[in-house]
Amino acid sequence: MKRTLQDYKSDIKPVWCPGCGDYGVLAALQKALLALEIPPEDIITVSGIGCSGRFSHFLNSYSFHGTHGRALPTAVGAKTAKPDCTVLVAGGDGDGLGIGGGHISPVARKNVDLTYILIDNRVYGLTKGQASPTTPIGTKTKTSPLGVYESTLDVLPVFLAYDVSFIARSISTNMKQMTEIMQAAITHKGMSIVYIMSPCVTFPVLKSKEMKEMYQPLPDSYDPTNKMMAFEMAYKSGPMYSGIFYQISKPTLDEQLDSDFEKATRNNKSKPYSVEEVLNGFA
Amino acid sequence: MNDINYRSKLDFIIRVGGEGGDGVISCGELFASAAARTENHVFTYITYPAEIRGGFSMIQIRVRDWTIYSMGSKVDYLIVFNQEAYDHTIHDLKPGGVVIYDPDHVQIQKDLEAKFYPIPLTKLAVDLTGGVLGKNVVALGALGELFQVNKKGLHKLLKDRYGQKGDVVVEKNLKLLEAGYSAGKKNKLEKKFHLKTETDSKHNFMMLSGNEAVALGAIAAGCRFVAGYPITPATPIFETLTKLMPKVGGRAIQVEDEIAAISAIIGASFAGEKTITPTSGPGLQLMGEQLNLASMVELPIVIVDVQRGGPSTGLPTKTEQSDLKYAIYGTFGESPRIIIAPSSVEDCFYQTIRAFNLAERFQMPVIILTDQSIGYRKATVQIPDVSNMVAVKREQKSGKIVVPTAGRIEIASRAIANSAELVDYKRFLDNAKTGISPITIPGMAGGQYLATGLEHTEDGKANYTPEVHKQMTRKRFRKLTRLSAILEKNPKEYYGSTKTKIGIIGWGSTEGAIREARYIAEKKGIKIRQLHPKVISPLPETKIRHFLMGLKQVIVVEENYTGQFAHFIKAKFGVVPIEIHKYEGIPITPQEIYAGILKVARIVDEENITRL
Numbered sequence: 001m002k003r004t005l006q007d008y009k010s011d012i013k014p015v016w017c018p019g020c021g022d023y024g025v026l027a028a029l030q031k032a033l034l035a036l037e038i039p040p041e042d043i044i045t046v047s048g049i050g051c052s053g054r055f056s057h058f059l060n061s062y063s064f065h066g067t068h069g070r071a072l073p074t075a076v077g078a079k080t081a082k083p084d085c086t087v088l089v090a091g092g093d094g095d096g097l098g099i100g101g102g103h104i105s106p107v108a109r110k111n112v113d114l115t116y117i118l119i120d121n122r123v124y125g126l127t128k129g130q131a132s133p134t135t136p137i138g139t140k141t142k143t144s145p146l147g148v149y150e151s152t153l154d155v156l157p158v159f160l161a162y163d164v165s166f167i168a169r170s171i172s173t174n175m176k177q178m179t180e181i182m183q184a185a186i187t188h189k190g191m192s193i194v195y196i197m198s199p200c201v202t203f204p205v206l207k208s209k210e211m212k213e214m215y216q217p218l219p220d221s222y223d224p225t226n227k228m229m230a231f232e233m234a235y236k237s238g239p240m241y242s243g244i245f246y247q248i249s250k251p252t253l254d255e256q257l258d259s260d261f262e263k264a265t266r267n268n269k270s271k272p273y274s275v276e277e278v279l280n281g282f283a
Numbered sequence: 284m285n286d287i288n289y290r291s292k293l294d295f296i297i298r299v300g301g302e303g304g305d306g307v308i309s310c311g312e313l314f315a316s317a318a319a320r321t322e323n324h325v326f327t328y329i330t331y332p333a334e335i336r337g338g339f340s341m342i343q344i345r346v347r348d349w350t351i352y353s354m355g356s357k358v359d360y361l362i363v364f365n366q367e368a369y370d371h372t373i374h375d376l377k378p379g380g381v382v383i384y385d386p387d388h389v390q391i392q393k394d395l396e397a398k399f400y401p402i403p404l405t406k407l408a409v410d411l412t413g414g415v416l417g418k419n420v421v422a423l424g425a426l427g428e429l430f431q432v433n434k435k436g437l438h439k440l441l442k443d444r445y446g447q448k449g450d451v452v453v454e455k456n457l458k459l460l461e462a463g464y465s466a467g468k469k470n471k472l473e474k475k476f477h478l479k480t481e482t483d484s485k486h487n488f489m490m491l492s493g494n495e496a497v498a499l500g501a502i503a504a505g506c507r508f509v510a511g512y513p514i515t516p517a518t519p520i521f522e523t524l525t526k527l528m529p530k531v532g533g534r535a536i537q538v539e540d541e542i543a544a545i546s547a548i549i550g551a552s553f554a555g556e557k558t559i560t561p562t563s564g565p566g567l568q569l570m571g572e573q574l575n576l577a578s579m580v581e582l583p584i585v586i587v588d589v590q591r592g593g594p595s596t597g598l599p600t601k602t603e604q605s606d607l608k609y610a611i612y613g614t615f616g617e618s619p620r621i622i623i624a625p626s627s628v629e630d631c632f633y634q635t636i637r638a639f640n641l642a643e644r645f646q647m648p649v650i651i652l653t654d655q656s657i658g659y660r661k662a663t664v665q666i667p668d669v670s671n672m673v674a675v676k677r678e679q680k681s682g683k684i685v686v687p688t689a690g691r692i693e694i695a696s697r698a699i700a701n702s703a704e705l706v707d708y709k710r711f712l713d714n715a716k717t718g719i720s721p722i723t724i725p726g727m728a729g730g731q732y733l734a735t736g737l738e739h740t741e742d743g744k745a746n747y748t749p750e751v752h753k754q755m756t757r758k759r760f761r762k763l764t765r766l767s768a769i770l771e772k773n774p775k776e777y778y779g780s781t782k783t784k785i786g787i788i789g790w791g792s793t794e795g796a797i798r799e800a801r802y803i804a805e806k807k808g809i810k811i812r813q814l815h816p817k818v819i820s821p822l823p824e825t826k827i828r829h830f831l832m833g834l835k836q837v838i839v840v841e842e843n844y845t846g847q848f849a850h851f852i853k854a855k856f857g858v859v860p861i862e863i864h865k866y867e868g869i870p871i872t873p874q875e876i877y878a879g880i881l882k883v884a885r886i887v888d889e890e891n892i893t894r895l
Contacts, residue, residue: 077547078551
C-alpha cells in the first residue's frame with residue numbers, strides 16, 4: 001500500500017494562527033518524510049515548548065512533547081537507545097537558542113544522527129510577544145518597551161563554530177527548497193540543523209514580504225564543505241542566503257558507541273559479556 | 284545462629300588518618316583487601332576532603348569474624364600520619380587503644396590511657412626512596428606486622444595495584460612494606476588479633492562499595508542505558524557503568540549537565556530502554572522539571588541520589604540524609620514517584636533491581652536514595668547467584684513479583700501493549716484498578732502516540748478541562764495506591780521484640796548502626812522493635828500501623844537537622860516520635876543511638892511508675 005501525506009498527519013489539527021509560517025514548515029516536513037518513505041512507526045519526533053513546539057502533536061510518529069529547551073538532550077537519549085529510528089527535533093528560537101541554547105554544542109560534538117528543525121520568528125509567540133535572542137536591536141516588544149538593546153545572535157556562524165555536520169537555512173514560504181533541504185538533512189549521517197525563518201503574523205517582528213525579498217539561494221558554484229566560505233556567506237546580509245551552507249562527514253555517536261562495544265568485547269569474540277561474567281569481574 | 288547472642292572472637296576497628304594525598308585511603312583499602320581474604324568480614328568507611336590534596340582524610344576498617352552491620356563506635360587502633368589526623372580522631376579511641384604515629388609529625392598526649400608506638404613513617408620512606416610518597420606502604424607494613432598478615436598476600440595486592448607503573452615501582456613498594464614490618468617488630472607491637480590464614484572458604488564473597496553495588500544491580504536488572512554528569516559522591520556509579528555498558532552491549536554517555544542527563548534517560552526510556560542516571564543532591568535539584576515530566580508522560584526511569592551534606596555546595600564528600608523531602612515531594616505540581624532507600628552495601632544491589640522492576644511496571648520515576656557513607660563504604664558481600672535470576676513474564680501480575688533477595692531475583696520489564704490493546708490504542712488508558720496503561724515503543728506499527736507534558740486525555744491529546752485533569756491526576760496517583768497495597772503483602776520490614784513499649788525507625792544507610800544499638804540495648808534488658816522500610820514512599824500503611832501498635836515511644840533516627848522522615852511519619856500516622864538527629868557529615872554510631880534509646884527507656888519506665 002502506497003503511503004500518502006495523510007499517513008504523516010496525526011488526528012490533531014494544527015492550532016496555529018491563520019497565516020503562521022509554521023503551517024508551511026510542517027507541510028514541507030511531511031512531504032520530505034513521504035518522499036523518503038520512512039514508516040511513521042520508525043519516526044521519533046521530539047519538540048520543546050512554544051508555538052513550533054507543538055510540531056509533535058501534529059505528526060503521526062512516536063511523538064514527544066517535553067519541557068522548554070530540553071528537546072535536544074531528550075532526542076539524544078531516544079536516538080542512542082533506538083539507532084534505527086529517524087529522530088526529528090522541532091522547536092523555535094526561544095526554545096532552541098534561548099533556554100535550550102546550551103545543548104546545541106554538546107550534541108554537535110557527539111554528532112548525534114538527528115535532524116533539528118529550528119524555526120525562527122524572532123519573537124516569543126506563545127507567551128505573546130517578548131524579545132528572543134534573534135529579535136533585532138531596537139525592536140519594541142512587551143519585555144523591551146523602549147527597544148531591545150542586546151545584540152542579535154548570529155545563528156549560522158554559531159552552528160559553524162560548533163561544527164554541526166549539516167547546516168542549512170531556508171524560509172517558510174519556499175516549500176520546494178524546504179522540502180529538498182529536509183530530505184537532505186534527514187538522509188545526512190550526523191547532526192543536521194535546518195534553520196527556517198518563519199514569520200509570526202500576530203507579533204510580526206519578522207515580516208513575510210520583507211523576508212521573501214531578503215533571502216536568495218546560495219549560488220550554484222557554492223561548496224558546502226568549505227567552512228571559511230560558509231562563515232563568509234553566513235555573515236552576508238545583502239542579500240542573505242538560503243540553502244545548504246555546510247555539510248561534512250564525520251563519525252556519528254552511534255558509530256563511536258559501536259566501536260566502543262567492539263573494543264570492550266574484543267576478548268569475548270565481539271559478544272556481550274553475561275551478568276555472571278560481569279559479577280565475577282568484581283570478585 | 285542468633286545474632287544477638289553471637290560472641291565475636293575477633294572484632295576490631297582500625298582508623299588510618301592523614302592529609303589528603305598521603306595515601307591513607309589506599310593504605311587502608313589494601314589492608315582491608317588483605318583482611319577480606321581471611322575468613323573474616325570487612326567493612327570500611329571513608330571520609331576525605333573535597334580537594335585533591337590537603338585536608339583531613341581517613342579510612343576506618345572494621346574486621347569481624349561474623350556479619351558486620353555498621354562501622355562501629357569507638358576505635359581500637361589509630362594510625363596517624365600527621366597532627367591534624369591525631370587531633371581529629373584521638374577522642375574516638377577506646378580507652379587502652381593503640382596509637383601508631385609518626386613521631387616527626389605528631390605530638391602525643393602522654394597522659395592518655397592508650398598504648399603509643401612511634402614509627403617514623405616519613406623518615407623511613409625518605410631514607411628508602413628519597414621521597415615521602417611511600418609512607419602509606421610503610422604504615423601498611425606496620426599493620427601487617429601488628430596483625431600477622433600473610434606477607435605474600437600483601438605482595439600480591441601491591442603488585443596488582445602498582446604493577447602498571449612498572450617493576451621498579453613494585454620493587455620500591457615491597458621494600459617500603461618490609462621496612463614497615465621491621466619497624467613494627469622493633470616496636471614490639473602487642474598482637475591481639477591474627478589475620479594470618481588466607482582461606483578460600485569465602486570464595487563466594489567479594490569486596491564491594493555501595494556505589495559499585497548499585498551499578499551492578501542496574502546491569503543485572505537489564506539496564507542498558509546510562510547518561511550522567513560527574514558529581515561527588517555519585518561519580519563512581521557513573522564511572523563503573525561507563526566501563527561496564529560497552530561490555531554488556533549497553534550504552535553510556537556523558538552529557539553536558541544533569542538536565543541533559545535526565546532528559547536523555549527519559550528519551551531513551553521513551554525509545555524502550557531501561558535507563559538510569561546517578562547523581563547527588565545538587566544534580567537531583569536540577570533534574571526537578573524533567574522528573575515531573577517523567578511522572579506526567581508515565582515513563583520508567585531510575586535516578587540514584589547519593590546524598591551529601593547540604594545545602595548548596597555544602598559538604599560534597601560528607602554524608603547526610605537530607606534529600607528525603609525533596610525526593611518525595613520536590614518539584615512543582617503533584618507528580619507520583621517511588622522512593623527506595625537501600626540499607627547496606629549488599630542491599631544496594633537488590634534494591635536497585637527492585638527499583639527497575641517497580642519503574643518498569645508502574646511506569647514512573649524511581650529515586651534510589653543512598654548517601655556518601657554507603658556509597659563509599661566497602662563491605663564483604665556474597666556474590667549474587669545468577670542461577671537464582673529469572674525474567675518474569677509479561678502476564679505476571681506486579682503483585683506476584685518477589686522482592687529481590689539472594690535467594691531469588693525476578694527481573695521485570697515493561698508490559699508492552701498486546702494486539703488487543705493496540706486496537707483503538709489509548710496510551711494512557713485509565714485502568715480503574717491499577718492506573719497502569721498499556722505502553723508501546725518506537726518501531727511498533729500502530730503504537731504511535733503523543734507523550735506530552737501538558738495535561739492530556741487517555742489517548743494522549745492535550746486537554747485542560749476540569750474532568751480530564753481530575754481523572755488523570757487520580758489515574759497517575761492510583762498507581763501509588765496499587766503499589767502500597769502490594770507492599771502490604773511483601774515480607775514485613777520490622778524485627779525485634781513484639782512485647783515492648785519502645786519502637787525505633789530509620790531509613791537508608793543507618794540500618795546497621797540502629798541494629799547494633801538494638802543488640803546493645805537488648806543485652807542490657809531493654810527490648811526494642813525496629814522498623815526499617817526500604818520503599819519509603821509510598822508506605823504500606825496498615826503494616827506500619829501494626830508496627831506502631833502498643834508502642835509508648837517511637838524513636839526516629841536520621842542524619843539530618845530537621846527530622847525529614849519523622850515529619851513524614853508524623854503526618855501519615857499521627858504519632859509524635861522522639862527524634863535522634865546527627866548532622867555532622869559523618870555517620871551515626873551504634874553507641875550514639877544506644878545513648879538515645881537509654882534515655883527513652885527511662886522515660887517509658889517513669890511513665891510506667893506514674894501509672895502504678
